[in-house]
Amino acid sequence: MTPGCEIFLTSSRWRGIHWEEPGRKRPSVALQRSNCINHPDRYGHAVCMTCKKTVCQECATDWDGIYYCSPCLAGRRRAARQGSAVVGWILVTLAAAALFCLGPRLLVWGATLLQRGVE
Helix, strand or coil: CCCCEEEEEECCEEEEEEECCCCCCCCCCCCCCCECCCCCCCECCEECCCCCCEECCCCCEEECCEEECHHHHHHHHHHHHHHHHHHHHHHHHHHHHHHHHHHHHHHHHHHHHHHHHHC
16 A cells, blocks of 8 residues: 555445645544533533434434434424324224125135035
């Protein structure tokens, strides 16, 4: 490998080559800690994926592996609840009607097959 050349690989995907002059140091980057939007005296624990606000550990809620703040999570839960109840009842009703219509026919068909096999 060429001296002064660094290869960056992230998540097993090619990201590129970064060339550095020998003896030259990279500038250091100071990371700033963000404070919670609801509690300014607490450090941020996560970033809400909907509104991009920083929230502390008490305010952050993990839902399906993603952190949300309370107002955004309430909106997502409301949206998830609205359509699923009606669709669920329709599917259960259709399945029950299908079993009610097809059940007796399947029983008669199975009994006929068994009777032919015994004789």
